[in-house]
Amino acid sequence: MEARITQFFERYIRNAYFPEMHLTDIVEILIIAFLVYQLMIWIKNTKAWMLLKGILVLGVFIFLAYLFQMHTILWIVRNSLTVLATALIVVFQPELRRALEKLGERKYISVVMPFDSTKDKGRFSEDTVDGIIDASYIMGKAKTGALIVVEQAIRLTEYESTGIQLDCIVSSQVLINIFEHNTPLHDGAIIIRNDRIVSATCYLPLSDNMGLSKELGTRHRAAVGLSEVSDALVIVVSEETGYVSVAQGGVLDRNISREKLREYLEDIQNKRRDSHGILAKWKGRLSHEKKSDK
Numbered sequence: 617m618e619a620r621i622t623q624f625f626e627r628y629i630r631n632a633y634f635p636e637m638h639l640t641d642i643v644e645i646l647i648i649a650f651l652v653y654q655l656m657i658w659i660k661n662t663k664a665w666m667l668l669k670g671i672l673v674l675g676v677f678i679f680l681a682y683l684f685q686m687h688t689i690l691w692i693v694r695n696s697l698t699v700l701a702t703a704l705i706v707v708f709q710p711e712l713r714r715a716l717e718k719l720g721e722r723k724y725i726s727v728v729m730p731f732d733s734t735k736d737k738g739r740f741s742e743d744t745v746d747g748i749i750d751a752s753y754i755m756g757k758a759k760t761g762a763l764i765v766v767e768q769a770i771r772l773t774e775y776e777s778t779g780i781q782l783d784c785i786v787s788s789q790v791l792i793n794i795f796e797h798n799t800p801l802h803d804g805a806i807i808i809r810n811d812r813i814v815s816a817t818c819y820l821p822l823s824d825n826m827g828l829s830k831e832l833g834t835r836h837r838a839a840v841g842l843s844e845v846s847d848a849l850v851i852v853v854s855e856e857t858g859y860v861s862v863a864q865g866g867v868l869d870r871n872i873s874r875e876k877l878r879e880y881l882e883d884i885q886n887k888r889r890d891s892h893g894i895l896a897k898w899k900g901r902l903s904h905e906k907k908s909d910k
């Protein structure tokens with residue numbers, strides 16, 4: 617028995633090829649695993665999922681053409697590959713742009729440059745935070761619909777220009793007044809930059825995330841849509857339910873409490889970076905995915 621085991625080890629284990637592992641190999645594997653995971657999330661949350669299914673069907677078709685040696689079809693496929701690659705870049709231009717913008721976001725830059733001097737400066741004041749929170753919950757109670765965009769590092773000039781330019785200090789009274797029914801500025805979204813409202817009645821891009829609840833209408837889709845293509849924090853007050861929700865990074869956190877909204881706002885004010893850093897957001901994203909899988 618012993619001899620057999622030794623023989624087995626001699627034959628299979630000793631001759632087996634174990635590549636030499638270095639620390640850089642482990643780091644490389646971790647980076648690739650992280651990138652593949654991000655790619656899978658991206659495919660799941662964008663129109664890439666439908667496209668992937670289309671590509672699979674096309675792949676099966678090409679395979680059959682290859683199997684049955686259909687030369688003309690294979691010739692067409694060979695000659696249109698470059699056009700297809702260019703078409704993919706054009707179709708995914710907004711998503712690719714967003715991915716590059718995300719890389720340039722300050723949270724990643726500050727990992728590389730820990731001495732970033734702007735890190736501890738708040739983007740907006742406590743008064744602005746209080747104004748947004750008070751207005752959101754007063755409007756929620758009165759079932760007044762609202763869409764409030766809080767700009768961060770990425771400038772929202774292209775969306776700002778779809779609305780009416782304003783230059784007004786944020787306060788709960790002004791916000792409530794803007795979203796009052798049957799007033800000229802109540803439709804669409806307002807954009808807040810630092811402590812000022814810079815535009816109202818703005819049109820935001822609608823999300824095509826198929827995972828969003830069917831009971832949500834265009835106001836919520838617009839909030840998620842903008843949060844997918846920018847780093848903005850978007851607050852939605854539902855006219856139907858009075859719920860206050862927040863969209864950030866393509867994820868909608870529905871019916872949140874005052875305290876939670878304050879956490880979101882203080883987080884982007886850069887005051888709570890330690891407890892709400894990249895890791896915490898990652899954990900939050902995982903739990904959101906678990907919830908939406910149910």
Ligand SMILES: Nc1ncnc2c1ncn2[C@@H]1O[C@H](COP(=O)(O)OP(=O)(O)OP(=O)(O)O)[C@@H](O)[C@H]1O
Binds near residue numbers: 761762820
């Ligand atoms: N693309 C958009 N950009 C900005 N605002 C939008 C956009 N689409 C819709 N809205 C706003 O949402 C309003 C319509 O909301 P709708 O009832 O369709 O959405 P909802 O998500 O069901 O919200 P609610 O719960 O408040 O009813 C519009 O009157 C407009 O003010």
